[in-house]
Amino acid sequence: xxxxxxxxxxxxxxxxxxxxxxxxxxxxxxxxxxxxxxxxxxxxxxxxxxxxxxxxxxxxxxxxxxxxxxxxxxxxxxxxxxxxxxxxxxxxxxxxxxxxxxxxxxxxxxxxxxxxxxxxxxxxxxxxxxxxxxxxxxxxxxxxxxxxxxxxxxxxxxxxxxxxxxxxxxxxxxxxxxxxxxxxxxxxxxxxxxxxxxxxxxxxxxxxxxxxxxxxxxxxxxxxxxxxxxxxxxxxxxxxxxxxxxxxxxxxxxxxxxxxxxxxxxxxxxxxxxxxxxxxxxxxxxxxxxxxxxxxxxxxxxxxxxxxxxxxxxxxxxxxxxxxxxxxxxxxxxxxxxxxxxxxxxxxxxxx
Numbered sequence: 001x002x003x004x005x006x007x008x009x010x011x012x013x014x015x016x017x018x019x020x021x022x023x024x025x026x027x028x029x030x031x032x033x034x035x036x037x038x039x040x041x042x043x044x045x046x047x048x049x050x051x052x053x054x055x056x057x058x059x060x061x062x063x064x065x066x067x068x069x070x071x072x073x074x075x076x077x078x079x080x081x082x083x084x085x086x087x088x089x090x091x092x093x094x095x096x097x098x099x100x101x102x103x104x105x106x107x108x109x110x111x112x113x114x115x116x117x118x119x120x121x122x123x124x125x126x127x128x129x130x131x132x133x134x135x136x137x138x139x140x141x142x143x144x145x146x147x148x149x150x151x152x153x154x155x156x157x158x159x160x161x162x163x164x165x166x167x168x169x170x171x172x173x174x175x176x177x178x179x180x181x182x183x184x185x186x187x188x189x190x191x192x193x194x195x196x197x198x199x200x201x202x203x204x205x206x207x208x209x210x211x212x213x214x215x216x217x218x219x220x221x222x223x224x225x226x227x228x229x230x231x232x233x234x235x236x237x238x239x240x241x242x243x244x245x246x247x248x249x250x251x252x253x254x255x256x257x258x259x260x261x262x263x264x265x266x267x268x269x270x271x272x273x274x275x276x277x278x279x280x281x282x283x284x285x286x287x288x289x290x291x292x293x294x295x296x297x298x299x300x301x302x303x304x305x306x307x308x309x310x311x312x313x314x315x316x317x318x319x320x321x322x323x324x325x326x327x328x329x330x331x332x333x334x335x336x337x338x339x340x341x342x343x344x345x346x347x348x349x350x351x352x
Contacts, residue, residue: 032059039073049077068097072104079111087111102131102138109141118148136166140175147179155179170199177209186213204234211243220251231262238269242276249283250348259283274303274310281313285350290320308338312345316352327352 038044038052053074056062062070075090091108098104109124125142128135143158159176162169177192193210196203211226224247231240245262248254263280270276277300284293297314304310315330331352334341345351 032056032061035059039070042076046077046080049080050074053077064097068094068101068104071097072101072107075107075111079107082114084111084115088115100131102128102135105131106135106138106141109138109145113141113144113148116148118145121145121148134165136162136169136172139165140169140172143172143175143179147175147182150182152179152183168199170196173199174206174209177213181213181216184216186216189213202233204230204237204240207233208237208240208243211247215243215247218251220247223247231265235265236269238266238273238276241269242266242273242279245276245283246279249279249286256283256287260287272299272303274300274307277303278307278310278313281310281317282348282350285313285316285320288320290317293317294321306337308334308341309344310334311337312341313350316345316350319352 032055035052035055038048039056040052042049044052053070056070057067057074071090072094075087075094078084078087078090088108088111091104091111094101094104095108105124105128109121109128112118112121112124122142122145125138125145128138129142132138139158139162143155143162146152146155146158156176156179159172159179162172163176166172173192173195177189177196180186180189180192190210190213193206193213196206197210200206207226208230211223211230214220214223214226224244227240227244227247231237231244234240241262245259245266248259248262249256260280260283263276263283266276267273267280277296281293281296281300284290284296294314294317297310297317301307301310301314311330312334315327315334318324318327318330321327331342338344342352
């Protein structure tokens with residue numbers, strides 16, 4: 001089964017890069033200098049950073065500016081733990097102490113966006129932009145706020161401004177591509193994925209996302225090439241392998257042996273995901289391996305008995321195996337779940 005959808009979700013904007021985590025004794029047992037190091041250095045684990053910042057905040061020795069910075073840094077540590085409410089509370093304190101720092105507003109905008117509080121996020125990103133009109137991430141963040149409210153034209157305008165300010169901004173291209181896709185403008189989305197691949201030729205997700213856009217345009221040859229490259233760059237990603245399988249089985253009517261190899265990898269990596277078993281079931285129908293197709297569709301249907309395609313595929317396989325009653329029963333059950341399921345399979349080149 002192949003589902004076309006957005007891969008670059010808005011939350012990707014605020015993902016933190018992983019790095020080495022340094023262990024250390026309890027922050028409260030350390031000197032003020034050590035507490036400061038824990039608070040200020042991102043390479044320490046988040047709990048240790050929170051402890052260090054908390055000790056500084058409670059020390060009563062910080063200037064107003066340093067106290068604001070400690071609250072902000074603790075907010076960033078809470079963000080690493082995806083504790084958005086506590087992050088916002090700390091950004092609130094930082095802004096109260098120093099309302100002139102655009103980064104405080106920008107990061108609170110991000111935290112609000114992550115909680116789907118897009119109007120609050122927009123207000124904060126507006127303030128960040130007012131304080132620093134050249135702040136690329138604030139335009140990206142406001143674009144996310146617009147996008148969260150389904151105002152894609154304004155979102156695209158903000159992402160475009162971010163790209164104008166920083167033509168190397170991968171997150172701006174990625175988010176703009178997603179906004180274009182939300183408007184079914186796959187041609188412009190592909191242009192942005194082209195730029196992402198130019199900036200980072202080894203980013204498997206960009207190839208996959210571009211493949212999704214090509215797939216939506218029914219340009220299956222280009223979609224296949226991108227899915228293949230994504231799977232090559234990220235061989236442990238089951239979804240990439242499944243897409244490389246499905247595009248061959250459902251649309252190109254070409255190399256079914258390669259399709260099966262890709263599906264085998266997806267199923268192995270996903271521990272028998274029903275949607276991937278469905279893909280291999282279609283390959284089995286195309287190859288005339290009807291018992292194997294029936295086995296795959298049967299396992300998929302047992303995993304999710306509400307999905308019409310699994311039962312219809314199992315029904316077709318049963319008919320090919322000479323099990324007319326079973327096949328007709330499955331096809332009837334599938335049609336009850338989805339009236340036009342037979343038309344869907346005709347699109348794959350399969351009829352009962």
